[in-house]
Amino acid sequence: MGAVGSSSTSSRVMCNNVPGLVTRQRQLCQRYPEIMHVVGVGVSEWKAECQHQFQHHRWNCNTHERDQSSFGKLILRSSRESAFVYAISSAGVVFAITRACSQGELKSCSCDPKKKGSSKDSKGSFDWGGCSDNIDYGIRFAKAFVDARERKGKDARALMNLHNNRVGRKAVKRFMKQECKCHGVSGSCTLRTCWLTMGDFRKSGDLLRKKYNGAIQVVMNQDGTGFTVANKRFNKPTSNDLVYFENSPDYCIRDRDTGSFGTAGRVCNQSSRGMDSCEVMCCGRGYDTARITKMVKCECKFHWCCAVRCKDCLETVDVHTCKAAKDAGWNEKT
Numbered sequence: 001m002g003a004v005g006s007s008s009t010s011s012r013v014m015c016n017n018v019p020g021l022v023t024r025q026r027q028l029c030q031r032y033p034e035i036m037h038v039v040g041v042g043v044s045e046w047k048a049e050c051q052h053q054f055q056h057h058r059w060n061c062n063t064h065e066r067d068q069s070s071f072g073k074l075i076l077r078s079s080r081e082s083a084f085v086y087a088i089s090s091a092g093v094v095f096a097i098t099r100a101c102s103q104g105e106l107k108s109c110s111c112d113p114k115k116k117g118s119s120k121d122s123k124g125s126f127d128w129g130g131c132s133d134n135i136d137y138g139i140r141f142a143k144a145f146v147d148a149r150e151r152k153g154k155d156a157r158a159l160m161n162l163h164n165n166r167v168g169r170k171a172v173k174r175f176m177k178q179e180c181k182c183h184g185v186s187g188s189c190t191l192r193t194c195w196l197t198m199g200d201f202r203k204s205g206d207l208l209r210k211k212y213n214g215a216i217q218v219v220m221n222q223d224g225t226g227f228t229v230a231n232k233r234f235n236k237p238t239s240n241d242l243v244y245f246e247n248s249p250d251y252c253i254r255d256r257d258t259g260s261f262g263t264a265g266r267v268c269n270q271s272s273r274g275m276d277s278c279e280v281m282c283c284g285r286g287y288d289t290a291r292i293t294k295m296v297k298c299e300c301k302f303h304w305c306c307a308v309r310c311k312d313c314l315e316t317v318d319v320h321t322c323k324a325a326k327d328a329g330w331n332e333k334t
Ligand SMILES: *[C@@H]1O[C@H](CO)[C@@H](O)[C@H](O)[C@H]1NC(C)=O
Pocket: 269, 270, 271, 272, 273
């Protein structure tokens, strides 16, 4: 800290040009300039995961161009979708920072220094070895950086975001697992070295997707210090539940105010009965069908040993896309 010189000057210039940072985030950026790149990687990872989780839904985790700044406020109000976005974005930052620590990409952290010496588990004693992912560092940094946006406002929305950010961070820690390697005569496992490693980010994505389904609608309590469940028939939210205030729009029609892109032009599935069916996806507006021809692998045969060889075949498929809303097309009223 307090370093003077060209590198601190250039990081100040860089940090002043990252759009959408609050003051505290700008300070963290200046102090840890190399972390900003990792935060950026985390952002593209959580966006991809979010889009994967919601690919068959009307809301497919698209964000408006002007919200593309890492942590620019998404215009999703305080809906269930907003709860998911806050949680998965926090999880993404935890994941990216922790991985970068293990890969030696950051000056301020490394593998977990506490996982040293020997320890015991149900199978007996072992030595910590290799590199244990430093999840606590990832969580601390993500908390400081991501939560900074909410520190100023002590309003309901800020409390909701902080709560969901925390659910996201925990969704990464939960999949930490111990891996071990056996040593000793012919793999007898008389000696073991073990390390802690993060699971695949997909696991956190799947978990948060389930939490989205079970998210709990809340209202502020009387003294404004926390939440109570909006509908008394449901359970109170715990620190593991996603919480939201407002009902979601149906996401059928484009509407900037609610962050809805609408489903015009989205691909739907004619044989599905789920959320991606043409009925549900197109909100009853109907769909257009285009016949397209594409190259696919076919007649694949297994060759001893060990290859699979396929032919290229042309396949014709129908692609269905949702029509736009009637009143949006001025030329339909000729
Ligand atoms: C469409 O839905 C059906 C039934 O759920 C499914 O079997 C099929 O794989 C889906 N097609 C595409 C292209 O996703």
